[in-house]
Structures are given as structure tokens and as C-alpha cells.
Amino acid sequence: MRTTIYAFFEAIGHFFTSRLDQLGLAARFTGSLLLVLWVAIRRTGLIIRELYFSGVRSLLIIAVSGLFVGMVLAVQGYEVLQRYGSAESLGVIVALSLVRELGPVVTALLFAGRASSAVTAEIGLMRATEQLAAMDMMAVDPLSRVIAPRFLAAVVSMPLLAAIFTTAGIFGAWIIGVQLIGIDDGAFWSQMQASVDVRVDVLGGLLKSVVFGTAVGLISVFEGYFAAPTAEGIASATTRTVVTSSLAVLLLDLVLTIMMFRGLS
Amino acid sequence: MIDVHGVRFSYADRPILNGIDLGVRKGEIVAVMGGSGGGKTTLLGLIAGRLKPDSGSVIVDGFEVPKLGKKELYRLRRRVGMLFQFGALFTDLTVFDNVAFPYREQTDLPEPMIRTLVLMKLEAVGLRGASDLMPAELSGGMARRVALARAVALDPAIMLYDEPFTGLDPISVGIIGRLIKRLNQALGMTSIIVTHDLNETLRLADRVIVLADGKVHRDMVPDHIRETDDAFIRQFADGLPDGPVPFHYSGKDYLTELLGP
Numbered sequence: 001m002r003t004t005i006y007a008f009f010e011a012i013g014h015f016f017t018s019r020l021d022q023l024g025l026a027a028r029f030t031g032s033l034l035l036v037l038w039v040a041i042r043r044t045g046l047i048i049r050e051l052y053f054s055g056v057r058s059l060l061i062i063a064v065s066g067l068f069v070g071m072v073l074a075v076q077g078y079e080v081l082q083r084y085g086s087a088e089s090l091g092v093i094v095a096l097s098l099v100r101e102l103g104p105v106v107t108a109l110l111f112a113g114r115a116s117s118a119v120t121a122e123i124g125l126m127r128a129t130e131q132l133a134a135m136d137m138m139a140v141d142p143l144s145r146v147i148a149p150r151f152l153a154a155v156v157s158m159p160l161l162a163a164i165f166t167t168a169g170i171f172g173a174w175i176i177g178v179q180l181i182g183i184d185d186g187a188f189w190s191q192m193q194a195s196v197d198v199r200v201d202v203l204g205g206l207l208k209s210v211v212f213g214t215a216v217g218l219i220s221v222f223e224g225y226f227a228a229p230t231a232e233g234i235a236s237a238t239t240r241t242v243v244t245s246s247l248a249v250l251l252l253d254l255v256l257t258i259m260m261f262r263g264l265s
Numbered sequence: 266m267i268d269v270h271g272v273r274f275s276y277a278d279r280p281i282l283n284g285i286d287l288g289v290r291k292g293e294i295v296a297v298m299g300g301s302g303g304g305k306t307t308l309l310g311l312i313a314g315r316l317k318p319d320s321g322s323v324i325v326d327g328f329e330v331p332k333l334g335k336k337e338l339y340r341l342r343r344r345v346g347m348l349f350q351f352g353a354l355f356t357d358l359t360v361f362d363n364v365a366f367p368y369r370e371q372t373d374l375p376e377p378m379i380r381t382l383v384l385m386k387l388e389a390v391g392l393r394g395a396s397d398l399m400p401a402e403l404s405g406g407m408a409r410r411v412a413l414a415r416a417v418a419l420d421p422a423i424m425l426y427d428e429p430f431t432g433l434d435p436i437s438v439g440i441i442g443r444l445i446k447r448l449n450q451a452l453g454m455t456s457i458i459v460t461h462d463l464n465e466t467l468r469l470a471d472r473v474i475v476l477a478d479g480k481v482h483r484d485m486v487p488d489h490i491r492e493t494d495d496a497f498i499r500q501f502a503d504g505l506p507d508g509p510v511p512f513h514y515s516g517k518d519y520l521t522e523l524l525g526p
Binding site: 126 | 313315335339340342343345346347349350351353354355356366367370371412415
């Protein structure tokens with residue numbers, strides 16, 4: 001009985017100390033990453049290469065997803081709006097939901113699945129095959145040569161991809177709303193133009209994307225860098241990247257939305 | 266050139282090295298042998314500054330390695346090459362780019378000169394013709410030779426070899442062995458080889474250090490190894506399954522475990 005109680009408290013203690021350990025590790029990792037960032041930022045060739053792998057290769061899935069999300073939004077939005085006789089506001093509804101929320105959030109979720117998981121697996125495998133150790137032995141810091149460019153690529157490509165997602169979405173809504181349903185073309189665009197604020201909505205959405213890119217990028221390189229050097233270790237690290245990134249994005253979105261849009265209306 | 270004194274090291278609570286003393290003079294080839302998990306690779310990690318000892322001192326080329334900061338350590342490592350067990354080639358770069366990597370990262374040499382240097386290094390290991398291949402297209406022996414060319418690219422004063430013969434066919438073992446010897450003579454390198462391959466070691470090394478129980482068990486010239494009647498070395502040399510290094514991993518008593526207490 002007594003040993004069960006001991007074991008119980010031990011388990012609780014272990015749970016929290018290991019979480020704390022992880023947190024400390026992540027903080028130190030982030031710190032040392034920030035320290036090499038200014039060196040890494042000048043290696044534009046390396047960053048462009050990662051931008052290609054993470055950003056450019058994600059274009060198709062982002063654009064197609066955006067198109068479909070916009071189309072669905074248009075169908076659903078029209079169904080509700082026409083009950084109140086304001087179907088012309090479709091453009092506003094679609095644009096605001098895309099620019100403020102769906103663009104940044106869905107892009108970040110797709111990016112986590114498409115690009116970040118690959119980054120984690122790549123770094124994890126480089127570690128397992130001693131490529132990072134070999135680099136370190138050649139007096140080249142893997143943090144600035146391998147980790148930092150991949151992190152920066154996520155930060156840079158996220159807002160660009162979100163912008164493309166949003167644009168594709170608005171285009172999809174236009175196809176459904178204007179071309180198929182027959183809402184007035186002029187009303188669709190002019191109401192959108194009048195109601196979407198550049199500073200609050202567009203820049204706000206962009207800011208969200210940058211924050212998401214930072215979080216997703218950081219999680220993916222962290223999980224890869226500390227992945228156990230086994231097949232199982234890399235598999236679970238990749239899974240953790242997607243799960244943690246997705247949760248982090250949704251949580252950060254809530255926090256940012258409250259901070260940005262609470263005082264409006 | 267390399268001086269290890271009273272070094273202790275443990276992973277978590279498991280002691281690996283219990284006070285190691287060894288010295289390597291300039292230009293020497295020293296082989297470090299011992300059972301698996303006996304701390305040979307750990308010793309290389311300590312010399313390279315990848316690990317920090319719990320106590321004791323590691324002096325390489327006049328520098329107290331554990332006390333160096335990152336910058337100084339990197340400066341020292343430009344003069345220290347390391348060949349990893351499976352080569353550790355960068356899988357996303359061609360053979361050429363792998364060997365060019367240290368030049369591109371560490372020097373400001375113009376690209377034509379880098380090309381010449383890389384081709385010279387590849388020629389030395391006999392793989393100039395493979396310069397456009399990717400590492401995945403190489404055999405194990407070829408990959409190890411490319412890794413060797415990359416490791417000596419900047420003409421290090423000290424080379425560390427982590428099991429350079431493991432997993433290779435006898436021909437590749439011979440080739441790598443001869444390359445190590447030649448590099449040592451041509452460039453005056455100091456080399457430490459961690460290995461299980463007794464035959465190749467005896468042919469290659471000036472001195473053999475045998476580790477056991479986290480300590481230097483014997484430090485002798487190759488010829489003495491063949492003749493010694495030291496139980497541990499005989500077990501090692503003759504490949505006996507049981508001896509001072511037990512066949513069984515320590516555990517509960519066999520009968521007790523089978524029949525219950």
C-alpha cells in the first residue's frame with residue numbers, strides 16, 4: 001500500500017520534472033538558435049534553398065486548399081446571407097474570414113503537415129547518421145548551417161503562403177458567388193474593398209502568420225534536433241512536430257485574436 | 266601531441282572510463298582496442314571535445330580541451346580530422362561537394378582552386394571518377410574513402426578514426442589501412458584509431474592500447490600482442506566467447522530466474 005502511494009507521488013513528480021526539463025531544454029535551444037541567427041541570416045543561399053523545399057514545394061497544396069476553402073465559404077455564406085437579403089455582402093464575409101482567420105491558421109496547419117514534418121525527419125536522420133556530428137567536427141556549427149536556415153525559411157514562407165491561400169480563397173468565392181450564383185460583380189468587390197481594413201485585417205493576419213511561422217519552425221527544428229537516433233525516435237518526433245505545431249497554432253491564434261480584435265467593433 | 270590524464274567519465278550513473286592515462290606523440294599511429302561498450306568511442310569524443318570528462322585533463326596540441334570555449338574549440342578542430350564509423354557523408358551533396366564542404370566553409374579560396382584541391386584529395390583515395398555520384402550510390406568502402414578524403418581536406422595535424430574498418434570487406438579494409446598509413450607518413454599526422462580489427466591494427470599501428478574496465482589494460486607494441494599470454498588480450502585476439510570478458514551480460518542467477526526464488 002505504502003509503496004503504491006510512493007509510486008503514485010513519484011510518478012506525479014517525474015511528470016512535472018521531465019516537463020520542466022523539456023521546457024528548459026527548449027529555452028536553451030531557442031537561446032542558442034537566436035545567438036547564431038545573425039550569422040545564418042547572411043547565408044542567403046542556404047535560406048533560399050530551404051525556402052524552395054519548404055515554401056515553393058508547398059505552393060500547390062496551399063493554393064488548391066485555399067481555392068476549395070473559399071468556395072465552401074461562398075456556398076455556406078450565401079445560404080445564410082440571402083435569408084437576410086444581403087447576399088452582396090458575400091465578398092466581405094469571405095474576405096474577412098480568410099484574411100483574419102482561415103488564411104493564417106489553415107496555412108499553418110497545412111505547412112506543419114507538409115513541410116515541418118519533413119524538416120523534423122530530415123534533421124533527425126542527419127543526427128542519427130552522424131552528419132551533424134561530422135559537421136561539428138569540421139568546426140562548422142550545425143545550428144547555424146542546418147538548423148537556422150530551416151527555421152528562417154518557415155518564418156519567411158508562412159506569411160507568403162498565407163497570402164496566397166487567402167487570394168486563392170477569395171478567387172474561389174468569386175467563382176461560386178459571382179460566376180455561378182450570380183451575385184453582382186461590382187457589389188462583391190466594392191463591399192469587400194470598403195470593409196477590409198489594411199492595417200487591422202491584412203497586417204493583423206500577416207502578423208499572425210509570422211508568429212505561426214516562428215512557432216511551427218521552432219517546433220520542427222527542435223523535435224528533429226533532439227530526436228532519438230532510431231527509426232522509432234524519428235517517427236515519433238515527426239508525429240510530435242505535427243501535433244504540437246497544430247495545437248500551438250490554434251492556441252496562439254486564440255491569444256492573438258483576443259489581443260488584436262477585442263477592442264474593435 | 267595528445268595527453269590524457271586521469272580521465273573519468275560516466276553516462277548517467279554508468280561509469281565508462283575510470284581514470285585513463287595515455288599519451289600520443291607527434292607522428293604516431295596509436296590503436297585503441299577493447300570490448301564493445303568499453304569506452305573507446307567515448308575516449309575519441311573526449312579528445313575531440315564533443316564530451317566533457319567528469320574529472321581529469323585532456324590536452325591536445327597544448328590546449329586543455331574541456332576548458333575551451335566554442336570558438337577556441339572550433340579553432341582547434343580545424344587541425345583535427347575525424348573519420349566516423351559509417352562515414353557520415355552529407356546525403357544531400359554529391360561526392361565532390363562533400364569533399365569541397367570544408368574548403369567552402371572554412372576558407373575563402375576561389376572555386377577553381379577548390380576544384381583542384383578536391384580532385385587531388387579524391388585522386389588520393391582513388392575515387393576521382395566518382396565525384397558526381399551521390400553518397401547513396403556508393404558502396405560502404407567507397408563511402409568510407411570519400412569520408413576520409415573529406416576528413417583530411419584541410420590537412421589536419423591529428424586524425425581520429427572511429428572504427429574505420431567496421432562493416433567493410435577485406436579488400437576495402439586493406440585499402441583504408443594503407444591510406445591511413447600513407448596519410449600519416451606523407452603529412453606527418455598523428456593518428457588515433459579505435460578499432461576491433463586486430464590483423465589490420467597490428468600491421469598499421471606503432472602502439473596498441475587495450476582498454477578494459479574503463480582503464481588502460483596494456484600499452485604495447487604490436488609484436489608483443491601476438492606473443493602475450495595475457496588472458497584478456499588472448500581472448501580478444503583469438504575470438505574466444507568466454508574469458509575475462511564474460512559471455513553473459515550480468516543478471517540474476519540462471520536457476521533462480523528459471524525456477525523462481
